[in-house]
Amino acid sequence: MVASMNQAPISQGSRVQLWHEVVREAEDRSGRALGEERESYLVFVLQRHLQDAYLLARTQALEWLAAQEQIGSARADALRDVGDRCLLIAGLFPGLAARRRVSVDYYIDLGSGAYDEVARSTRASYADLFAQLARGYRELVVVLRAVRTGTAG
Template sequence: MNLLTSSDSLVLWRDTVRDAEKRCAIRLERELETYLVSLLLRYMNQPEIAKQVFARAILEAQQMLERERNTALQEVGDQCLLFAGLFPRAAERRHVKISYFVDIGKTAYATISQQANDLYGSLAMQFVLLMDVLQSIRPYHDLLPLEAYEQWNELGSRRALNILQMYTDSLPVSARKK
């Protein structure tokens, strides 16, 4: 494990994200990596997001004028990504599944996307991959077998599948309805 000693927060977060990418064998597109680093920089001193009720926030954002709506939806998407990636146990404390954060975050980004290949469209489509990178910031595998199965089965998390395969030599079977 590398000790992070840089006083430059940008370099610190960039290196942290890149180390997490290596841990989960993912290489993000540069635009997504840059966005993830800037997201971590923006929210590193904002503990008040822990009080956010995301379903209500997305509904309130839908009632705003377009410019305000897009800003509010971006914040909802960003905060859901942080929760799903850095604080997955928050779902348990709120008595919801992690898919709650994923579904709302993807919806928020997709709503402000102008086309499928713009930044917000990419954030929506790659949400689980970004969540995997954020979860990999911690250098240890913290998912229990059932949690790993749920994240793989319901969300398609590659990180969760890798962790699940550490628990067993068998291949998991998806319970998703096709």
């Protein structure tokens, strides 16, 4: 990886370690401290979904509707994926919203709502995490924007 003149290069460690470092630097730039659980979850999302060749081609509202037809853990997993993808779009690919003639807030509302549904329909420890993610969704988006731009906001 390449670093700017005033930044140390990020070039050693596992993929997870590298993503953690990128996210921590973005937290510093954005002035947001996510805490260990939300930071780790954000790293998980980055690792899991950024290799998805169809990430930007999916229509998240249709994915959300399809999730509503599922039951149990399949429904929770599908809703989690909607929340994850909306998070990445709002934070890393906000231009997609404009091209689709919707606001970034559309993705934020859809994604945080999906996480909230996961929180209300799963076991306690998982529910707690997703309740935190739903409440702090905008904060996660701000950190991702700092990942994207290298600056806060």
